[in-house]
Amino acid sequence: MRHFFTSITALLLLATAGRAQVGITTAPDFVVTDIHGEQHNLYQLLDEGKYVMIDLYAYWCGPCCQTAPEIRKVYENYGCNSGELFVIGLEADGTIQQCETFEENCGSAGGYPVASGLQGGGSPAVDAFAPLAFPTIILVAPDRAIIQQDIWPFSSAIADNILAPLGLQKMECTVSGTQALAPEFFGDARLTPNPFDGRLSVGFEMEEAAPVEIALTNTLGQVVLRQQQGVLPAGRQQLWVETAGLPKGLYFVQLKAGGKYSRALRATKG
Numbered sequence: 001m002r003h004f005f006t007s008i009t010a011l012l013l014l015a016t017a018g019r020a021q022v023g024i025t026t027a028p029d030f031v032v033t034d035i036h037g038e039q040h041n042l043y044q045l046l047d048e049g050k051y052v053m054i055d056l057y058a059y060w061c062g063p064c065c066q067t068a069p070e071i072r073k074v075y076e077n078y079g080c081n082s083g084e085l086f087v088i089g090l091e092a093d094g095t096i097q098q099c100e101t102f103e104e105n106c107g108s109a110g111g112y113p114v115a116s117g118l119q120g121g122g123s124p125a126v127d128a129f130a131p132l133a134f135p136t137i138i139l140v141a142p143d144r145a146i147i148q149q150d151i152w153p154f155s156s157a158i159a160d161n162i163l164a165p166l167g168l169q170k171m172e173c174t175v176s177g178t179q180a181l182a183p184e185f186f187g188d189a190r191l192t193p194n195p196f197d198g199r200l201s202v203g204f205e206m207e208e209a210a211p212v213e214i215a216l217t218n219t220l221g222q223v224v225l226r227q228q229q230g231v232l233p234a235g236r237q238q239l240w241v242e243t244a245g246l247p248k249g250l251y252f253v254q255l256k257a258g259g260k261y262s263r264a265l266r267a268t269k270g
Contacts, residue, residue, distance in 0.1 A: 037252025089114035195270035
């Protein structure tokens with residue numbers, strides 16, 4: 001993934017010609033895995049009738065850091081991706097750790113999903129949009145048209161002025177697809193050893209009895225192992241997952257209970 005505006009000529013061109021836009025008018029499809037192990041498919045979201053706001057950014061970009069809290073406000077003001085607007089960040093060329101550090105330093109931790117460039121599929125997705133500056137924040141309509149090619153300058157107020165004529169309503173922030181107390185349902189979750197080799201121990205506390213599923217996904221969002229545990233009682237659980245056939249690398253261990261609660265943990269096979 002290339003770094004944009006590294007030459008004096010490009011910087012002067014931007015200063016004199018104004019902000020550049022993405023180089024296309026129809027959004028290409030992408031499938032990415034965010035830093036918490038959840039997979040996101042653009043066309044699937046659009047086919048559900050959602051508008052999708054995409055932050056094309058880089059972990060090393062100063063203006064991206066300044067803009068991130070405003071993007072988070074939009075995410076929270078419009079239902080935390082449970083309503084008609086879905087907000088996602090596609091990072092250009094960083095690792096998961098670099099994306100996490102960016103979020104912590106820039107006030108966006110725990111907000112809208114982001115996919116790292118190197119480990120979540122963000123880099124090819126960013127390249128497909130061909131932005132000429134970071135950040136480039138775009139808005140894609142359900143018919144896949146890029147109706148806002150570069151919202152700049154960006155603020156939550158400016159976003160409101162763009163979204164209101166489209167009929168998008170602000171709504172209470174809820175957690176899409178799961179309940180807000182999901183992490184508390186799977187309390188004190190631990191993976192040991194981590195890094196792991198042939199077997200991985202998954203330990204957690206459960207608030208109440210529920211059918212539990214354990215799924216391992218790779219950084220491409222592919223489910224490589226799925227284990228149904230049946231109904232487990234409330235209290236401390238210690239389960240084993242056989243991983244001998246998996247190649248070395250980073251994995252996300254997803255705990256799911258009764259179709260209502262989920263939690264993702266990160267583990268490395270060494």
